Amino acid sequence: MDHFPTNWGRPRNDAYDSYGTYPIPHRPYNGPKDAFGEGVQRTQQPIVTGTSVLAIKYKDGIMMAADNLASYGSLARFKDVQRLTAVGEFTVIGASGDMSDFQYIQSMLDDKMVEEFTSQDGHALGPAEIHEYLSFIMYGRRTKMDPLWNSFLVGGFKEGQRFLAYVDLLGTTYSASAMATGYGAHIALPLLRTAVEGKENLLTEEQAQKILEECMKVLFYRDARSLNKYQIATITAAGPSISESRELATSWSFAEGIRGYGAQTQ
């Protein structure tokens, strides 16, 4: 029963349709509504977001980088967020996109790892399995039209094999030796490819770190949703390790020469 008398016997809206010219199917519905219909909400847009994640293959395994910022639109809302997370003994996941969806996925993966641990069957999930599982979750949710709004890089090292792959909110997957999500795919990836492709088995840890640092710097200069605080993760035969937050040394002396920013008034 519609309890609002204003809706009774008013199949049309005088403001838009004073002469009742709209065909019946196009008129607003004033009948009873499902009280909980509005309660079912799906992610239609990301809210608190992380920007690019970078990852490359190098001699000893995989190296990844992501900054510590979670933005609320253009507001730099949280400046101490970890976007790189270890899953099990062989894998690190780097997330961009919606941070609440990322936290949900972290807890879901942790549950999965506990389930695997308790079975005590002598099999541990490696990066390939975790990426496959994650891509099923992501593709499943997009198919329900209720996506988890993220792009992920999954890096790992198990049984002497390096692994690096991507998955996003559409369930799209791919693999390469240098990868980047979001803005980084436009700005940093060309630099990464030049530095890495063909040299995957030669790059040392120091060199790999330098490449990523350089790219994070370029991103900080050019990506307005980035931060000069970031972390680096390595996944090698020794397992995953995620660094403490580090600062980028940036130089702004050139800004003096920019009209409207520096000393000049004209």
Add this chain to the structure above:
Amino acid sequence: MVAVPDMDSLVNPQQRQFNPYTENGGTILAIAGADFTVIAGDTRQSEGYSIQTRYAPKVFRLTDKAVLAVNGFAADGNMFVKKVKQRLEWYRHAHAKDMPLRAIARLIQTMLYARRFFPFYVYNILGGIEDDGTGAVYSFDPVGSYERETCRAAGAAQSLVQPFLDNQIYFKNQLAAPGMSHPTHLPLPDVLSIVIDSFTSATERHIEVGDGLEMYVVLAKGRGLGGMEAIGGVQELSERTEGERLFVVRRELKKD
């Protein structure tokens, strides 16, 4: 007819809706000979102007005599291939043999049409050898319409490649020499050359095509290697030499 704007859209603000699809570029192609089939695809995966990877296979071995090429939305494509492979495995468990090519074609139609109202956004081309030993190509639209053909191109550069194929395979707009007629099937070396030329040309003129080329060659039972010898970088995928034989040829394409 005058379009009546939906009144709801005038009263309520419009909500942007999540789009569950994207286009990942690339092109696929298959040509059937009298006793062989070639199924090929490039290996570039892209979204918009970004190359995501230079190696993402679009052509998949289903059985020793059936190969499936999938093009369109990569996530749907990979999931679809996974499901087809699963159904073929179940068939093997139930019947102790591989599913015949024409049956795979009908299966693919059924599976695509099952999602008529939320389609797999993929164009499929199935190639292989029929039970009667002839080379065959089946092409599908995303919701399952299909037909058997001699050749078909699909994907980003379909509009560039298909007319070339019409001319070179079906001899469209070519007059046969007086007293001669056009052959119904071309020999394997000619077909391989046409496939390679198709992809190098598509790479030149289409930004979403390039990086690598994978050509699968299926040879009918008892047919010699005739025409394979000249090609470099051939890898055999079939384990037995007595039945149908399956090969893959990998080549580089321009990466710009």
Add this chain to the structure above:
Amino acid sequence: MTSIGTGYDLSASTYSPDGRIFQVEYANKAVENSGTAIGLRCKDGVVIAVEKLVHSKLLVPGANRRIQTVDRHIGLATAGLMADGRHIANRARDEAASFRDIYRSPPPLKTIVDRVGLFVQAFTLYSSVRPFGISTILGAVDKDGPALYVVEPSGVFYGYHGAAVGKGRQLAKTELEKLKLAELSTREAVTEAARIIYAVHEDSKEKEFELEMSWIGNESKGVFVPVPEDLLAEAERKAKEALENFE
């Protein structure tokens, strides 16, 4: 058991005139026939050991474990019907997972034991079901440190410093009482546990057995895992030695 045959023992939902539930007491009998299981709550962790009777030489060594893992930091051992033990372990896992889901933190052992106890007790209420034929030793290191509990077929549970269930429980308890558990390290407890299991095993009457042992503590990096093979072998060697000296 003077009231056997009076008809009050046919259902778990019927009391005897003197207020007992015979089905639960019979369930305890099933436990008493089982190989011994012990648990030691020590200074920096928990050790659980089981005398797994091997009823056939055809069985694969190490198969059919009686110590199971519930969560990263929780494990349990059962004495009694093996199948019931598996069921209870699965239930405990589900409860631990559900706690994690709701509270986003590792469950304290007390919470899990509480829920497992309720579950077991529910099977003492109805004529349509039989009570669990197992006693369960649960061990963990949680936010409050090492913890050890036993859940009985009736559904009651108690916390312990040292626990023993199954055939050799009496002797095992006596041995456990001699230990200063609160001062014992997990590494020392492994040796003691092995010694006790070997001591309570009745060589003459029983078939072969396997010593099964898991632990949690700093040495296992805070996760509940089987005791490393070399350490287990060493403990077994010492246990056999102690047994010979004793005899």
